[in-house]
Amino acid sequence: MASIKAKSFKLALIQLGSLNSSKSNNIQIAKKAISKAISSFSKDEENKPNLIVLPEIWNSPYAVNSFREYSEKIPKIGSKIGQLNENEEGETVKAMREMARDNKIWLIGGSIPQKDEKTDEIFNTCTVYDPEGTLVAIHQKVHLFDIDIPGRQTFKESDTLTGGKSLTTFDTPFGKIGLGICYDIRFPEMATIAARQGCVAMIYPAAFNTTTGPMHWTLLQRARAVDNQIYVAMCSPARHPEASYQAYGHSSVVNPLGDILVEASHEPTTIYADIDVDLLNTTRRNLPVTIQRRFDVYPDVAEKFL
Ligand SMILES: NC(=O)CC(=O)C(=O)O
Numbered sequence: 001m002a003s004i005k006a007k008s009f010k011l012a013l014i015q016l017g018s019l020n021s022s023k024s025n026n027i028q029i030a031k032k033a034i035s036k037a038i039s040s041f042s043k044d045e046e047n048k049p050n051l052i053v054l055p056e057i058w059n060s061p062y063a064v065n066s067f068r069e070y071s072e073k074i075p076k077i078g079s080k081i082g083q084l085n086e087n088e089e090g091e092t093v094k095a096m097r098e099m100a101r102d103n104k105i106w107l108i109g110g111s112i113p114q115k116d117e118k119t120d121e122i123f124n125t126c127t128v129y130d131p132e133g134t135l136v137a138i139h140q141k142v143h144l145f146d147i148d149i150p151g152r153q154t155f156k157e158s159d160t161l162t163g164g165k166s167l168t169t170f171d172t173p174f175g176k177i178g179l180g181i182c183y184d185i186r187f188p189e190m191a192t193i194a195a196r197q198g199c200v201a202m203i204y205p206a207a208f209n210t211t212t213g214p215m216h217w218t219l220l221q222r223a224r225a226v227d228n229q230i231y232v233a234m235c236s237p238a239r240h241p242e243a244s245y246q247a248y249g250h251s252s253v254v255n256p257l258g259d260i261l262v263e264a265s266h267e268p269t270t271i272y273a274d275i276d277v278d279l280l281n282t283t284r285r286n287l288p289v290t291i292q293r294r295f296d297v298y299p300d301v302a303e304k305f306l
Pocket residue numbers: 144145181182183184186207208209212213
């Protein structure tokens with residue numbers, strides 16, 4: 001794996017606030033937050049973010065009994081802005097294409113509930129758009145959030161959701177990016193495979209809660225970053241006092257050394273980080289674990305991705 005060929009870039013994570021049960025309200029909030037993040041660089045084009053990330057399930061309440069109602073059809077990778085009618089793609093996808101095009105950015109559109117019309121299954125799905133509004137990647141949350149910490153946090157996504165069956169990376173002019181959604185970060189194989197395929201960063205739209213957030217949010221990001229010598233980012237919704245699910249917030253970005261570059265509180269905000277490819281490659285040169293693996297001692301599933 002060793003060094004990575006990529007260009008340094010600026011990442012922005014939008015910790016959306018004031019989300020409620022109105023999908024169109026939530027879309028307007030996301031639109032405004034993105035144009036505000038971009039317009040604040042109108043006199044400083046060079047430092048404008050190249051890649052913007054939204055949180056997990058931002059157009060719907062994060063609740064198992066809402067996912068079907070808010071679900072949308074997601075069209076195929078490669079579909080372009082203005083090509084499809086409203087029966088072929090949902091209003092959130094259409095809006096995200098416009099957010100990417102109007103602001104000339106790459107957009108990781110957090111996640112939204114997706115309905116597969118053929119199978120009637122619902123997925124927790126992240127879509128990615130290039131600056132023309134073309135859909136370039138789709139990631140369906142692989143590991144469903146089914147946990148029970150009695151008296152503190154119980155959630156069972158599998159009551160209404162189906163888990164995805166594949167891993168996702170996508171190429172940009174500044175490098176390859178790996179995607180996961182929230183609970184996916186607890187499964188280290190995903191980040192390891194993405195890193196070994198040449199990703200410069202793993203990005204997770206996410207919504208930990210006030211029980212699991214303090215326990216593991218930062219630890220998991222730092223672990224995935226240090227193990228794989230990549231950047232790791234998680235983008236959460238802001239906490240909403242009236243929501244049934246209390247999101248942790250704390251959107252953050254960690255560098256390949258495991259340093260937290262930036263971390264939000266639980267309020268609505270946008271945070272920025274420079275993804276420095278030289279630092280990544282220096283880390284790998286100084287601590288060459290990426291070329292010291294001993295697959296003769298532990299032949300594992302990731303070996304075929306060498
Ligand atoms: N919400 C999730 O998918 C995951 C989470 O909150 C946790 O792992 O903790």
